[in-house]
Amino acid sequence: MAKSDLYKASGVDIDLAVSLLDSVKGKLAATRRPEMLSPIGGFGGLFQIDLSKYREPVMVSSIDGVGTKLMVAMMMEKYDTVGHDIVNHCINDISVQGAEPVYFMDYIGIGKLRSPLYEQVLAGIADACKAANCAVLGGETAEMPGMYGNDFDLVGVITGIVEKSEIITGEKIRPGYAAIGLASNGPHTNGFSLARKILFEQCGYNVHSTPAELGGESVGEALLKPHTCYYSAIAQAKKEGLSLDGIAHITGGGLYDNVPRILPADVDVHFDSTVLPVTPIFKLMVEKGNVDHTEAYRVFNMGIGMVWFVPQAEADKALAICRGQGFQADVIGEVTAGSRKVTVR
Numbered sequence: 018m019a020k021s022d023l024y025k026a027s028g029v030d031i032d033l034a035v036s037l038l039d040s041v042k043g044k045l046a047a048t049r050r051p052e053m054l055s056p057i058g059g060f061g062g063l064f065q066i067d068l069s070k071y072r073e074p075v076m077v078s079s080i081d082g083v084g085t086k087l088m089v090a091m092m093m094e095k096y097d098t099v100g101h102d103i104v105n106h107c108i109n110d111i112s113v114q115g116a117e118p119v120y121f122m123d124y125i126g127i128g129k130l131r132s133p134l135y136e137q138v139l140a141g142i143a144d145a146c147k148a149a150n151c152a153v154l155g156g157e158t159a160e161m162p163g164m165y166g167n168d169f170d171l172v173g174v175i176t177g178i179v180e181k182s183e184i185i186t187g188e189k190i191r192p193g194y195a196a197i198g199l200a201s202n203g204p205h206t207n208g209f210s211l212a213r214k215i216l217f218e219q220c221g222y223n224v225h226s227t228p229a230e231l232g233g234e235s236v237g238e239a240l241l242k243p244h245t246c247y248y249s250a251i252a253q254a255k256k257e258g259l260s261l262d263g264i265a266h267i268t269g270g271g272l273y274d275n276v277p278r279i280l281p282a283d284v285d286v287h288f289d290s291t292v293l294p295v296t297p298i299f300k301l302m303v304e305k306g307n308v309d310h311t312e313a314y315r316v317f318n319m320g321i322g323m324v325w326f327v328p329q330a331e332a333d334k335a336l337a338i339c340r341g342q343g344f345q346a347d348v349i350g351e352v353t354a355g356s357r358k359v360t361v362r
Contacts, residue, residue, distance in 0.1 A: 030130060030160070033130055033132075037130070037132055037135045037136055038135075038139075038158070041136050041139045041140055041143065044139070044140050044143035044144070044147075045139065045142075045143050045153045047143065047147055048143055048146040048147045048151065048152050048153045049152055050064075050119065050120070050150065050151075050152040051067075052064050052065050052066065052067055052119065052152070053120075053152050053154065055154075055155075059155065061155070062120065062122065062154030062155040064119065064120050064152070064154060064176075066178065071178065071180055072180065072181075072182075073180060073181035073182065074178050074179075074180065074181075075116075075178065075179050075180070075181045075184065076176060076177070076178060077111045077114055077116035077176070077177045077178070077179055078111070078174065078175065078176045078177075079107050079110040079111050079174070079175050080107075080172065080173070080174045080175075081103065081106050081107055081110065081172070081173060081206075082103070082170065082171060082172045082173075083099050083102050083103050083106075083171045083206050084206055084207070084209055084210075085209040085210050085213060086099065086102065086204075086206055086209045086240070086241070087099060087168070087169065087170065087171060088168075088209070088213065089209065089213070089224060089237060089240045089241055090241060091167075091168070091169075092223070092224045092237060093224050093237040093241060095137070095237075095241060096133070096134045096137035096138050096141070097137040097138070097140055097141040097144075098141060098241050098242070098243040099138060099141065099171055099241075099243075100137070100138045100139065100140065100141020100142040100143075100144070100145060100171075101141045101142075101144065101145040101243035101244065101246075102141075102205070102206050102243050102244040103123065103142065103171050103172070103173040103206075104121060104141075104142055104145035104146055104149070104151070104173060104175075104246075105145055105243065105244040105245065105246035106173070106205070106206050106244045106268070107121065107173045107174070107175035108149055108151065108175060108177075108246050108248050109244075109246060109247055109248070109266045109322075109323065110175070110266055110268075111175055111176075111177040112177070112247065112248045112251045112252075112264075113185065113251075113264035113265065113266050113279075113323075114179060114184055114185050114186070114264075115179045115180075115183050115184055115185040115251070115255065116177030116178060116179040117177050117178055117179065117252070118149055118150075118151040118175055118176075118177045118248065119151060119152065119176060119177055119178055120151060120152040120153070120154040120175070120176050121142070121146050121151050121152070121153055121154065121173060121174070121175045121176075122153075122154055122155050122156055122157075122173070122174045122175075123139075123142055123153075123156040123157070123171070123172070123173050123174075124156065124157045124158075124159070124170075124171070124172040124173075124174075125138060125156070125157070125158045125159070125169060125170070125171055126159045126161060126164070126165055126169060126170045126172075127158070127159070127160055127161070127165055127168075127169035127170075128160075128161060128162050128163070128164065128165035128166045128167055128168060128169065129160070129162060129167060130158070130160045134169070135158070138171060139156075141243075142156075142173075145243075145246070148246070149246060149248055149249075151175070183255070185261060185262065185263065185264055186263070186279070187262065187263035187264075187278075187279030187280060187281065187326065188262075188281055189260075189262035189263070190262055190263045190279070190280060190281055190284055190326045190352055191281075191284065191352065192284060192352055192353050192354045193328070193329055193351070193352060194262070194263075194326050194327060194328055194329065194351070194352040195326070195327055195328070195329050195331075195332040195335075195348050195350075195351060195352075196286055196288065196324050196325070196326055196348065196349055196350030196351060196352065197324065197325040197326075197327060197332065197335050197336065197339065197346055197347070197348060197349070198288075198292065198293050198321045198323075198324055198346060198347060198348075198349035198350070199245075199247055199250065199321070199322055199323040199324070199325070199339055199344045199345070199346045200245075200293050200294075200320055200321065200322065200344065200345035200346065201245055201267070201296065201318045201320055201321060201322030202242045202243075202245055202296065202322075203239055203240065203242040203296055203298055203299075204240060204298065204299075204317060204318070205244040205245065205268070205318060205322060206244050206268070207268050207269040207316075207317070207318065208269070208316045208317040208318075209240070211302075211306070211308075211316050211317075212240065212302055212317075214306075215302045215305055215306035215308075216236055216240075216301075216302065216305070219305065219306060220305050222236045223236070223237075224236055224237030224240075225237060228301060230297055230300060230301040230304075231297050231298065231301065232297060234297075236298075239296075239297070239298040240298065244322075245322050245344075247266075247322065247323045247344065249342045249343075250338055250339050250342040250344055251264065253338050253341070253342055254325075254335065254338050257334070257338060259327065259331060259334055259335055259338060260327055260328050260331050261325055261326075261327055261335070262326055262327065262328075263279045263280070263325070263326035264279070264323065264324070264325055264326070265278065265279050265323065265324045266322075266323055267318040267321050267322055267323060267324060268318070269316075270315060271313075271314045271315045271316060271317060271318060271319065272288055272314050272315075272318075272319075272321065272324070272359055272361055273311070273314060273315045273359050273361070274315060276324060276359050277357045277358070277359060279326075280357045281357070282356065282357055283354060283355065283356065283357075284352050284353065284354060284355055284357065285352070285353050285354070285355025285356065285357070285358045285359070285360070286350050286351070286352050286353075286358075286359050286360075287350055287351055287353060287359075287360045287362070288349055288350035288359065288360065288361045288362070289349055289350060289362060290310075290314065290319065290349075290361050290362060292347050292348070292349045293320050293321055293345065293347055293349055294320060295319055295320045296319075296320045299313070299317055299319050299320060302317075310361070311361070314361045321349065324349070324350075325339075326352065332348055336348070
């Protein structure tokens with residue numbers, strides 16, 4: 018056996034990795050921003066901050082993964098949407114502080130590199146980044162037979178920039194503020210361990226099952242809808258000078274755990290769960306899994322992907338901005354005096 022084949026025989030195919038990466042380099046290159054100083058594939062990504070745009074630029078970074086939603090993607094043998102998931106989740110996490118996403122980096126850990134999984138994941142990442150004008154600055158693919166088996170993991174790291182004076186912290190939220198809910202399109206990237214238990218174990222569905230509650234959509238299609246990116250609405254709100262004083266990205270922990278992260282110590286928020294429609298996939302899981310109302314709103318986003326806090330007088334303007342960017346939105350709650358508690362009725 019030739020020496021060049023020993024590593025391949027042990028389960029790692031360097032030539033395949035190079036070949037598959039080459040096939041998507043065009044898409045990755047299309048995410049370039051003028052601030053990028055290095056080509057795709059360098060040892061380190063170089064990004065020069067345009068100091069003419071900021072007086073006091075603050076870097077904002079976040080890291081996250083897609084979680085066990087990847088298992089549903091493998092069941093469906095459809096991998097492009099998880100690329101959107103990881104990018105959009107990360108963008109939302111930094112945009113709630115007012116940051117513009119400027120570059121993204123990915124990590125794929127996999128037991129056996131294979132096509133079309135690899136190209137679909139990277140193409141999804143590239144398309145999502147391009148849609149938000151966020152550069153793909155670099156990434157890492159680690160083929161580790163014996164570590165992941167036939168599975169893979171997907172992690173993203175994002176960096177954004179915000180003017181120091183424009184950081185959104187939530188500290189200005191006062192009693193009387195309106196809570197604006199922006200609709201989600203499904204579970205996004207959270208709650209999939211419970212979702213899989215209910216749908217696949219308890220109900221006996223598979224990803225191709227089409228229960229009547231989903232209106233002709235399959236279980237897999239409903240679960241794989243990509244995480245919604247809300248950045249365009251936040252950017253427009255900043256452009257129009259909206260008093261957007263607090264934003265919560267509704268991820269793991271739901272309304273109960275995510276909203277208090279941005280609240281001042283002396284306020285509560287009361288949500289009305291009947292205002293925005295609950296997505297059919299959530300209704301199905303809550304009913305079939307006999308999930309308590311409180312737990313449902315703590316595990317899942319239950320149709321609310323993001324919450325904005327604005328003065329009551331600017332609620333209509335906030336709704337117009339959200340709807341103008343294509344998001345379903347409504348006033349779903351109010352802020353009162355309290356002690357950083359959240360109620361959902």
